[in-house]
Amino acid sequence: MLSNVGTQPLFPAGQGPPNPAGQTNQPPPGHLLHFHGRPSVTIKKNAITDDYKVTSQVLGLGINGKVLEIFHKKSGEKYALKNFKLLP
Numbered sequence: 892m893l894s895n896v897g898t899q900p901l902f903p904a905g906q907g908p909p910n911p912a913g914q915t916n917q918p919p920p921g922h923l924l925h926f927h928g929r930p931s932v933t934i935k936k937n938a939i940t941d942d943y944k945v946t947s948q949v950l951g952l953g954i955n956g957k958v959l960e961i962f963h964k965k966s967g968e969k970y971a972l973k974n975f976k977l978l979p
C-alpha cells in the first residue's frame with residue numbers, strides 16, 4: 892500500500908483545511924479539530940508502472956496476496972506494494 896498512515900491531525904489545532912479557493916477555513920472559536928484514521932489517501936488513476944518500478948521481490952504474504960518491493964522512479968525511494976482484490 893502506498894499511502895502514509897498516521898494518527899496526527901491533518902491540520903494544526905485552530906486551523907481548518909484549505910477551501911477550493913486556497914483560503915484556510917477557520918473552525919468556530921474553541922472548536923478542536925480531531926481526525927481519526929488515515930489523514931489522506933490519494934487515489935491514482937494512472938498505471939502504477941508510470942511512477943514506480945515494480946520488482947518481483949516478494950516482501951511478504953498477506954491475506955490478499957503478495958506484497959512486492961517497488962521503487963519510485965524519480966526519487967528512488969523504496970515502497971511496499973500491496974494488492975487488493977476488488978469484489979464486484
Ligand SMILES: Nc1ncnc2c1ncn2[C@@H]1O[C@H](COP(=O)(O)OP(=O)(O)OP(=O)(O)O)[C@@H](O)[C@H]1O
Binds near residue numbers: 955971973
Ligand atoms: N511496508 C512494508 N515493508 C516491508 N514488508 C512489508 C510491508 N508491508 C507488508 N510487508 C510484508 O508483507 C506481509 C503481508 O503484509 P500485509 O499487510 O498484506 O499482511 P496482512 O496483515 O495479511 O494484511 P491484509 O490482510 O490486508 O492482506 C507482511 O507480513 C510483511 O512481511
